[in-house]
Amino acid sequence: MAAERYPFGEIEAKWQARWEERRQFRVSPDTSRPKFYCLEMFPYPSGRIHMGHVRVYAIGDLLARYKWMRGFNVLHPMGWDAFGMPAENAAIENGVHPAIWTYENIDYMRAQLRKLGISYDWDREFATCDPSYYKWEQLIFIRMLERGLAYRKRSTVNWCPSCQTVLANEQVEAGRCWRCDSEVTRRDIDGWFFKITDYAEELLAWCDRLPGWPERVMTMQRNWIGKSEGAEFDLPVAGRPELKLRVFTTRPDTGFGMTYAVLAPEHPLVDSLVRGEGERAAVERFRAEVLKQSEIERTAEDRPKRGLRLQARVVNPFNGAEIPLFIADYVLTTYGTGAIMAVPGEDQRDWDFATQHGLPIIETVERPADWTGEAYTGDGVKINSGFLDGLTIPEAKRRAIDWLVGRGLGVAKVNYRLRDWGISRQRYWGAPIPVLYCEACGMVPEKEENLPVVLPNDVQLSGKGGSPLAQVASFVNATCPRCGGPARRETDTMDTFVESSWYFLRYCSPHYERGMFERGAADYWMPVDQYIGGIEHAVLHLLYARFYTKVLRDLGLTKVDEPFTALLSQGMVVKDGAKMSKSKGNVVSPDTIREKYGADTGRLFELFAAPPEKDLEWSDQGIEGSFRFLNRVWRFVTTHLDELRRARARAGARAAHTVTPEGKAFRRAIHETIRKVTNDLERDFHFNAAIAAIMELTNTMQAFEAAADGAAADEHAALRREAVETLLLLLGPFCPHVTEELWERLGHAESLFTQRWPEADPAALARDEVTVVLQVDGKVRGRLVVEVDAAEGRVQDLALADERIRPWLRGRAVDRVVVVPNRLVNVVTRS
RNA sequence: GCGGGCGUGGCGUAAUUGGCAACCGCGAUGCGCUUAAAACGCAUUGUCCGAAAGGACGUGCAGGUUCGAGUCCUGCCGCCCGCACCA
Numbered sequence: 001m002a003a004e005r006y007p008f009g010e011i012e013a014k015w016q017a018r019w020e021e022r023r024q025f026r027v028s029p030d031t032s033r034p035k036f037y038c039l040e041m042f043p044y045p046s047g048r049i050h051m052g053h054v055r056v057y058a059i060g061d062l063l064a065r066y067k068w069m070r071g072f073n074v075l076h077p078m079g080w081d082a083f084g085m086p087a088e089n090a091a092i093e094n095g096v097h098p099a100i101w102t103y104e105n106i107d108y109m110r111a112q113l114r115k116l117g118i119s120y121d122w123d124r125e126f127a128t129c130d131p132s133y134y135k136w137e138q139l140i141f142i143r144m145l146e147r148g149l150a151y152r153k154r155s156t157v158n159w160c161p162s163c164q165t166v167l168a169n170e171q172v173e174a175g176r177c178w179r180c181d182s183e184v185t186r187r188d189i190d191g192w193f194f195k196i197t198d199y200a201e202e203l204l205a206w207c208d209r210l211p212g213w214p215e216r217v218m219t220m221q222r223n224w225i226g227k228s229e230g231a232e233f234d235l236p237v238a239g240r241p242e243l244k245l246r247v248f249t250t251r252p253d254t255g256f257g258m259t260y261a262v263l264a265p266e267h268p269l270v271d272s273l274v275r276g277e278g279e280r281a282a283v284e285r286f287r288a289e290v291l292k293q294s295e296i297e298r299t300a301e302d303r304p305k306r307g308l309r310l311q312a313r314v315v316n317p318f319n320g321a322e323i324p325l326f327i328a329d330y331v332l333t334t335y336g337t338g339a340i341m342a343v344p345g346e347d348q349r350d351w352d353f354a355t356q357h358g359l360p361i362i363e364t365v366e367r368p369a370d371w372t373g374e375a376y377t378g379d380g381v382k383i384n385s386g387f388l389d390g391l392t393i394p395e396a397k398r399r400a401i402d403w404l405v406g407r408g409l410g411v412a413k414v415n416y417r418l419r420d421w422g423i424s425r426q427r428y429w430g431a432p433i434p435v436l437y438c439e440a441c442g443m444v445p446e447k448e449e450n451l452p453v454v455l456p457n458d459v460q461l462s463g464k465g466g467s468p469l470a471q472v473a474s475f476v477n478a479t480c481p482r483c484g485g486p487a488r489r490e491t492d493t494m495d496t497f498v499e500s501s502w503y504f505l506r507y508c509s510p511h512y513e514r515g516m517f518e519r520g521a522a523d524y525w526m527p528v529d530q531y532i533g534g535i536e537h538a539v540l541h542l543l544y545a546r547f548y549t550k551v552l553r554d555l556g557l558t559k560v561d562e563p564f565t566a567l568l569s570q571g572m573v574v575k576d577g578a579k580m581s582k583s584k585g586n587v588v589s590p591d592t593i594r595e596k597y598g599a600d601t602g603r604l605f606e607l608f609a610a611p612p613e614k615d616l617e618w619s620d621q622g623i624e625g626s627f628r629f630l631n632r633v634w635r636f637v638t639t640h641l642d643e644l645r646r647a648r649a650r651a652g653a654r655a656a657h658t659v660t661p662e663g664k665a666f667r668r669a670i671h672e673t674i675r676k677v678t679n680d681l682e683r684d685f686h687f688n689a690a691i692a693a694i695m696e697l698t699n700t701m702q703a704f705e706a707a708a709d710g711a712a713a714d715e716h717a718a719l720r721r722e723a724v725e726t727l728l729l730l731l732g733p734f735c736p737h738v739t740e741e742l743w744e745r746l747g748h749a750e751s752l753f754t755q756r757w758p759e760a761d762p763a764a765l766a767r768d769e770v771t772v773v774l775q776v777d778g779k780v781r782g783r784l785v786v787e788v789d790a791a792e793g794r795v796q797d798l799a800l801a802d803e804r805i806r807p808w809l810r811g812r813a814v815d816r817v818v819v820v821p822n823r824l825v826n827v828v829t830r831s
Numbered sequence: 832g833c834g835g836g837c838g839u840g841g842c843g844u845a846a847u848u849g850g851c852a853a854c855c856g857c858g859a860u861g862c863g864c865u866u867a868a869a870a871c872g873c874a875u876u877g878u879c880c881g882a883a884a885g886g887a888c889g890u891g892c893a894g895g896u897u898c899g900a901g902u903c904c905u906g907c908c909g910c911c912c913g914c915a916c917c918a
Contacts, residue, residue, distance in 0.1 A: 216913080219913080220913055223913075224913090228918085230918085250917095251918080262918090329916080332917070335917045339918095340918045348916095353916095417914090538913075610844075619842090622843070622856075624857085625857055631870095686845090688856095689844090689845065689854085692844085692856075695856075775851090775899075777899090816898070818899075823851095828899090
């Protein structure tokens with residue numbers, strides 16, 4: 001029973017040790033070879049890895065090993081995204097210090113990864129919670145501060161009551177915290193921001209210049225940046241010449257259809273517009289009502305639009321009409337100017353509100369004759385619009401902006417949905433923000449020579465709120481770097497997404513002590529050629545890292561514009577209908593899988609069961625199938641080992657000259673597999689299809705073996721050897737241990753992964769004959785074997801004379817015959 | 832509502848990108864080996880008609896383009912993902 005299974009345990013330990021001894025995957029810059037930087041998103045050391053994590057590492061290792069075999073100098077590093085909430089929560093629950101918890105997890109997970117046999121350069125490993133790492137992040141923070149790219153402001157922010165900290169917009173998903181799923185509330189608080197909005201245009205422009213990224217990720221980023229073009233202009237307040245209401249619109253052409261205007265309830269102008277105590281009280285009541293509804297209620301389906309009409313009126317500058325002014329919950333402070341001109345004829349939200357409040361509706365675009373809808377947003381000619389009448393919408397937009405600009409009322413304006421990145425976290429386990437507050441000098445950055453500002457160890461973590469660092473007197477109380485007087489340190493820490501925004505650069509020279517990274521190493525290795533990770537980071541990490549890289553470029557530290565040339569977003573591993581995760585309790589441990597089947601089997605299954613970008617349903621039976629396959633390969637090679645080794649001398653003669661037709665067909669199968677697998681890896685990441693082709697080759701080998709017993713077996717020994725070697729080379733990147741072992745047993749002293757990837761031999765692929773499909777009126781009626789590239793006329797004649805075809809032509813006239821060379825003949829009849 | 836993607840056997844999937852639909856695997860059924868089971872091997876496995884030969888049908892639905900459509904176009908239906916009162 002046990003004897004039937006190949007000895008994967010032994011083999012895997014042996015080769016992991018061997019690769020380590022040989023330092024096989026330790027790399028340094030080498031300009032004589034093309035470089036390939038292959039990177040999987042580094043993990044958060046949360047405890048243990050499960051088979052969900054293994055998928056991404058299996059993909060990365062497959063690509064890295066394949067590129068090795070293609071002659072690339074491959075950088076394939078691994079490290080730890082080690083700051084973050086779970087460590088702090090574990091500390092609060094179990095009384096373990098976050099550092100201890102984190103490093104213990106790292107040790108455990110590193111051991112798990114090593115036993116999977118991934119080709120990492122372990123010399124480059126680091127954890128982001130190490131002061132030698134975050135020191136550089138603090139330095140960059142100061143540089144960003146100097147350039148106005150980091151700034152502090154008081155604002156209304158997303159607050160997670162459970163994590164007790166601020167969240168960036170990207171970290172709120174449908175009103176809930178991305179990490180703990182609690183409902184997010186709003187809070188006014190001082191905090192630090194990175195000016196990602198300065199890069200909105202460039203981030204957007206490059207979305208069209210990264211063809212190696214999945215379209216859906218680029219689309220998500222484009223939507224997130226949310227560029228819209230239009231105009232911003234003033235509406236004078238009637239009878240109050242000193243007051244103007246600034247509005248933004250993407251449809252300046254609809255100005256003549258503006259029948260009222262709306263302010264966000266929190267808009268700062270509201271207070272100056274209110275007249276008398278009665279109105280003030282009504283406004284306060286309305287605001288309170290709006291604020292008390294949660295984010296989730298506010299964004300619920302079918303929310304009614306609530307509004308309050310103010311006594312003040314504004315003037316529509318297009319036609320001079322005095323129009324009513326409202327405050328309403330459907331206008332947001334966070335976008336545009338926080339105020340809008342309302343055009344119910346051409347905007348559905350305004351239409352809803354106007355209908356509800358009995359406000360007039362003016363149509364400014366001619367509707368199609370069959371139009372039955374409400375607000376109209378389609379194309380058409382301008383009507384009821386004075387000087388714009390008769391123009392198309394794009395023409396009218398331009399003309400309206402010119403008109404506003406000419407009268408000094410407004411300007412053309414581009415708006416983005418993207419907000420600046422709030423990086424302050426009121427938590428302990430993160431990189432300290434390197435600034436101080438001095439009574440005399442105000443906010444002062446820490447001196448560079450004093451970096452890193454080290455996170456103190458002696459902290460009390462209660463989870464009660466407030467930044468835990470504020471309780472550490474020895475940390476808070478410091479001296480001002482400018483005047484030497486008493487100063488208080490900033491107690492917020494940085495969002496952990498700051499660490500993951502540049503770790504790929506640190507891997508280029510992880511031990512460099514004179515800077516963030518060594519310029520030469522980064523210039524050699526960057527950008528990352530292939531990045532692999534989950535879709536959940538489409539607008540989080542992947543946007544931040546792009547931004548941060550551009551900042552580093554503008555600081556003169558790197559030459560790259562973009563960090564990741566190509567991105568593969570792998571799907572989730574799902575079990576029992578849910579994503580495999582600790583909290584769902586449906587995890588499968590790689591340790592269990594490894595002990596039962598070996599790491600190679602676990603990896604093979606995850607690469608085979610689904611295309612990489614799709615979700616993968618975990619299947620115990622599926623993994624059995626992958627295991628069966630490897631056992632079959634093992635048995636095949638080991639049972640024929642003597643003969644295969646003997647064939648070695650003859651391998652040089654290349655079995656091309658096999659005499660028998662079966663031999664020729666067999667060799668073609670070998671080389672077609674090479675071509676197929678290479679295409680599948682090179683073009684579209686069709687790993688599952690590549691494995692299917694390798695399995696098929698194995699089946700062909702066994703069939704060939706069974707058919708060619710006796711004397712013929714000897715004749716084909718060299719061919720058989722070629723087949724086995726090809727199989728091992730192709731399968732190597734998927735299942736590195738078992739293939740290395742068999743490669744060695746065949747008599748090779750060199751590692752399989754120093755071999756060149758096989759190339760399909762055109763001579764082997766060449767055919768003398770092809771099977772052509774015969775169709776009558778598009779239906780397959782037969783097959784015909786003809787010589788390759790036979791003349792069309794000849795093929796046509798043969799087809800028309802074919803016995804299988806003739807009955808179908810009886811009583812019908814041939815209209816024409818379509819001949820697709822080497823593929824198909826279609827006889828088209830006329831009835 | 833806007834944007835993106837998907838829809839193929841009992842299941843996971845494949846199809847040289849417009850040319851034999853279902854490769855590979857899982858499951859199932861039968862057989863062999865075995866005292867037996869496991870493991871392993873062989874065979875069958877889209878649906879319907881037929882004893883067979885063979886035929887008809889078949890890629891969510893309805894059309895279209897084409898000699899030929901899983902693939903391209905139009906319109907529906909369904910599912911998944913992202914954003915969402917963004918002016």
